[in-house]
Amino acid sequence: MSRGSKVSANLLPSSERLLGMPPDPRQKHFNPLTSQPAGWPADGKFFPLGRNSAVKADWTKVWDYILIAKEFMSKVHRKCDPQVPRMEAVEVVDDVLNNMETFVLTTIFVRGWSLGWARNLIGFILNNVSTASYVRLIAVQGGPVCEEEVAFTKILLLELGFSIVFEDSGGPEVEERYTLRCKLDGVQVTTPAIPFEVLVKQYHSVNQIYHNLQQDVSPYWSNSRVPNLQRLAVISCAEMWFIDGHSKRLNPEEVDEHHPDGMTVNDKLNSEIMRALEDARTRAASKGFRPNEDWRKSEGANKVYQQYFDLTLRTLASMGITPTG
16 A cells, blocks of 8 residues: 555554554655664654654644644734834843743653644744744754754744755754754735744754853844744753763763752753853843844954954954955
């Protein structure tokens, strides 16, 4: 029987059901893994990443939800209400913190967990499309399950009507293992409203989050009122540390006053996110909004940017960067 058949998986021979549910005919985009461990299905074990996924759960209702969300977002008109006051710089950071969400789950042996994960991410995007302009999704590499979550995030964004603005797989020498920036197409935008964008960043480890994130969440003046707010969510993270070739729940080298015996990966993740947000808030309180001009535009813009973030002053020329002007 064709794997593309619409016949219920309950009617399939047991030998074929072991291969997973047939793909939903409404799925248009696929994103198989490229660096999975031996024996792990490239087309997905928990998410329908390819046409030969090993997924056992019934994703029919998720695809229903995707189509409903896409239809809703196509009717959104992003416009500013001049009667709504702008927030101060500190309030923008507080707003990000107060509305931050997480989809990190620890019960992956509940076989349908990926269904809830997908619905949560769809809901997060849907809930913010009319009030925010910049959604940041944070992920930390933690094995093939985390890779599936990030891979499906790209599929989901494309299915919802986003287009890719930028995509890059960084090497071990950079903090970001993977970066994806997407813009929602087909939505009416009236200036000074800004198009709705989603930025996905996957880091090699939790120890690489702080520096990048504390800059990412530093407030722009343009993000100080609806519908241009900033939003943040954690979508993926390892459950265990991998130390000396072994998986361990606690890392005794990662300690603080609240965790004198060591931290779990999630403890460290929470600590780094909160440290980044607290430092962004402190900087906003003393310096206000971050510079709006891209630091690569000119030597002057670069200097202003480095001064705001208290960085060691380096010219674009010394970094081998040509001003974008």
